Amino acid sequence: MGVSPVSGDILHITALSLLVSGTSTLVATLIAVPIGTFLGLREVGSARLLRNILFTLYGLPPVLAGLLVFLVLSRAGPLGPLGLLYTPLGMVIAQVVITTPIILGITMSVVSTVERRVKDTAFVLGADRYQLSITVLREAAAGVLTAIMVGFGRAISEVGAVFIVGGHIEGQTQVLTTTIIIDVAQAEYSHALTLGVILLVIAAAIYSLLYRLQEKTLA
């Protein structure tokens, strides 16, 4: 009659991990790349202040992000009526908060480095501000890709925030990292190790893809 405490289908857990982290990376990219490019091209005044703030967020501890998102999404919090706590969408929100500053920060650095290199040439060739942005972004493509991949790597390996916001509900908000934590508490080491290997394979796949894309872009 006994039921193993290890529950939840590995495929399902892996799929949800990829979906949640993939979605949050895409959303974070849409927010971070345009803003990062904009700020990377501007060196002065308020943009510089904003940059400093963003670099501080870059170091935002994921678990603190999780706590803040938890308080905002809880029924007793400001977005409570939406009922997003303990749902995959809630986890995506937490991961967007974590990955956006990372992608933004790296994009900004890469863009400002490239900008210094191509600005004069572009203006000599008669480019306007917008054309300059696009040229810079294109030159900086490999760096921006790296930013996105680093963001994804951070999202999929993150555990504190998705635990707090997702609640590790079996079959619904159970992801690879939270399951490993619970497995270890239950001494289900082989199950935990299997999931760990899956995480590693995902990371390896992402980084080999990144490497290939970079080679292609530089070629």
Next chain:
Amino acid sequence: MHFRSAWRYFLVILVAAGVALAVVAFLSLPRGHLLMATTTSTRDTGLLPYLLPHFAEEPEGVEVRYIAVGTGQALDAARRGDADVVMVHAPTLEAQFLASGDGRCRNLIMYNTFVIVGPVGDPAGIRNATSATAGFLRIYQNNSLFESRADNSGTYTKELELWTAAGLNASTFGTWYEKTNQGMGATLTIANEKLAYTLSDDGTWYARELTLPYLGLLYSRGDAVLRNQYSVIPVNPAAHPGALAEKALTFANWLVLPRAQALIGAFAVNGHTIFTPNAGDNASNPWACPP
């Protein structure tokens, strides 16, 4: 050409993000399932994965999903409006939860027993203690390493009760008294590695026994104080209008029906039945749920 391809990338990412968000939002839609906040022991023993599908099969049943945390946190989740029903085991905390109007009613479901586990060598001599309280006193006198949950759980509440009954104050203890701040399973794992004593419920112990080679079951007699009563409390719709209050009440009442009680009584972990159904005690329970 360059400009067009930059836009194309942007559009591709935009569409991909839109599709991915739609899938996630679909998975997050309220499905009419109940969300229960419960303690780690009901999950770690395997009781919930065994019992809940039976409720879902009933004509009036629904799927029940759960977060497994300490009793204090479970009650707090319901207090914040983040759960529809709680299944916990800390009568004092439950009484506060009902008195504050957060809980609608309370059905007694079942009980199991608290046990003292510790290193097989038993340096404090718990095996032949005359009572659980006497056993705790020996751990104190011997300064034997002890892992305390210290997590506002029902088990921790009971542990503090036992120290008090032994005439001791846990806040004055020395370095032999360690606080894990974690669930029962994690605390047992730590006790096993550090060769420490700890208080456990027998269900979690039997579920985990085979993975804890350095620990033994040292005190498991039926002292009245060691009875671990589990209750189910649906949240009060007056205080929490967002909760699925009626389904929660149906679930609370289903658990005390003969069918559910028989399922609970038959549940065994590694050959040990661990929960004694006691819905009959609701006859004298002032907080029993209305049918």
